[in-house]
Amino acid sequence: MGYSKKNVNSVYEDFERIRDENKAQAESRLFEVYAKCPEIKAIDKELSRVGLDIFGATMMGKEGLEKRLNELQEKNELLQQRRIELLRDMGYDADYTDIKYNCPLCMDTGYQGAKMCQCLKTALTLKGYESSGILNLLKSQSFESFSIDVYPQECQSIMQKNYKKLHKFAENFETNKEFFLLAGGTGLGKTHLSTSVAKVLIEKGYDVVYEIAQNIFSDFDTDRFRDRYSDSELLSEKYLDCDLLIIDDLGTEIVTNYTVSYLYNIINTRINKKLPIIISTNLSAKEIKAMYHERITSRLFGEFTVIKFEGCDIRKKKISG
Ligand SMILES: [Zn+2]
Numbered sequence: 001m002g003y004s005k006k007n008v009n010s011v012y013e014d015f016e017r018i019r020d021e022n023k024a025q026a027e028s029r030l031f032e033v034y035a036k037c038p039e040i041k042a043i044d045k046e047l048s049r050v051g052l053d054i055f056g057a058t059m060m061g062k063e064g065l066e067k068r069l070n071e072l073q074e075k076n077e078l079l080q081q082r083r084i085e086l087l088r089d090m091g092y093d094a095d096y097t098d099i100k101y102n103c104p105l106c107m108d109t110g111y112q113g114a115k116m117c118q119c120l121k122t123a124l125t126l127k128g129y130e131s132s133g134i135l136n137l138l139k140s141q142s143f144e145s146f147s148i149d150v151y152p153q154e155c156q157s158i159m160q161k162n163y164k165k166l167h168k169f170a171e172n173f174e175t176n177k178e179f180f181l182l183a184g185g186t187g188l189g190k191t192h193l194s195t196s197v198a199k200v201l202i203e204k205g206y207d208v209v210y211e212i213a214q215n216i217f218s219d220f221d222t223d224r225f226r227d228r229y230s231d232s233e234l235l236s237e238k239y240l241d242c243d244l245l246i247i248d249d250l251g252t253e254i255v256t257n258y259t260v261s262y263l264y265n266i267i268n269t270r271i272n273k274k275l276p277i278i279i280s281t282n283l284s285a286k287e288i289k290a291m292y293h294e295r296i297t298s299r300l301f302g303e304f305t306v307i308k309f310e311g312c313d314i315r316k317k318k319i320s321g
Contacts, residue, residue: 012110014123019108025097032218033097036090045084049233050076094111116158117265121207125242134195134210138202141195143167151189155310158294159189162307173244178273180278181300185236190280194246197278206243214253240269243276250281251291260293267299 034041050072056070084094101107103119105239111119129135143163151159162182169176182190198208216239239245245266253259270277279300281288 007124010265011120011123011127015108015110015120015209018102022101022108026097030097033087034092037086038259040083040086043079043086045077047076047083047086050079072306097228103261119206120207122202122205125202125209127206129210134198137191137195138199141192142199142206143170143193143196145206146189146196158308158310159179162189162309165305165307166197166278170197173204173206173276175200177274177276178280179276179304181304181306182309183283183285183306184280186282187311190309191248194248194278194280198246199242201244207241208244209238210248212248212252216247217253219258239266240273241275243256245275245277246272247279249313250279251283251287252312255291260296264296264299271299272301311312 020116054069054072054076057065057072060068087094087096099107101116106112106117106119108119110117110123126135131139146163148156148159148163160201166180169180182194184190195210198210203206283291285301285306288300290301
């Protein structure tokens with residue numbers, strides 16, 4: 001999943017390539033403009049000279065400094081204006097020769113100051129999906145591709161309701177910080193609908209982490225974890241701080257005191273921070289209560305909206321056509 005060293009390096013390389021490409025494209029637009037309009041070339045030369053003069057003026061002592069700087073500033077502005085006019089005359093925008101960034105917020109560096117830019121987080125998440133095979137799910141599973149018709153008549157209304165609830169959640173994510181427990185048998189669309197939510201949110205630029213329960217716990221197996229993640233920030237980034245965490249197949253992991261307290265920490269921290277979780281499970285409420293400590297079940301049944309996927313067997317319908 002996301003944020004492995006390998007993925008981080010690969011995404012950094014992608015960003016570097018994007019920066020190089022955008023810079024090269026800006027340069028080629030500049031050469032094109034110079035060829036068409038030598039006056040712009042002369043202006044650019046003059047502008048860099050003014051830049052040097054401004055630097056020089058500050059070295060000449062304080063006396064008359066403000067006046068000298070104002071004059072140079074004025075000269076600079078006139079040259080810029082003339083440059084824009086010439087570009088407009090040729091039918092170009094004022095910023096035609098500037099570098100066009102894929103992400104103007106971070107200028108394709110991936111960082112805004114010391115803070116990771118959302119574009120880098122999203123790239124890391126997508127890279128994580130890619131390396132874990134989830135990208136394929138995202139390609140085939142979306143709200144658009146969710147078909148009610150594959151369900152037997154008797155459970156279509158329940159599926160329609162489940163679809164609507166999760167679709168609404170994804171659409172209103174900014175204000176709707178709900179927690180969901182999707183419960184029901186295999187093949188009833190739990191993964192399809194939670195993947196659909198993930199897709200909508202990733203496309204909106206949210207940081208979504210999708211993981212199968214047993215992988216979450218094996219991630220925390222320290223040796224493997226240290227090998228896969230480059231620094232301590234990453235675990236909290238991954239499960240505690242992402243905008244939406246999707247835990248698939250809860251109940252398939254080996255339950256120990258250790259996994260229980262780890263799971264409790266994730267659920268509790270995210271509830272306190274109002275950062276939604278979608279958990280899906282094949283277990284019944286009774287089985288969940290038997291398997292997990294009361295402090296987890298009280299959270300699951302107290303804070304989560306339980307969505308039941310039940311009342312039909314989709315495989316019967318598929319077999320019968
Ligand atoms: Zn950015």
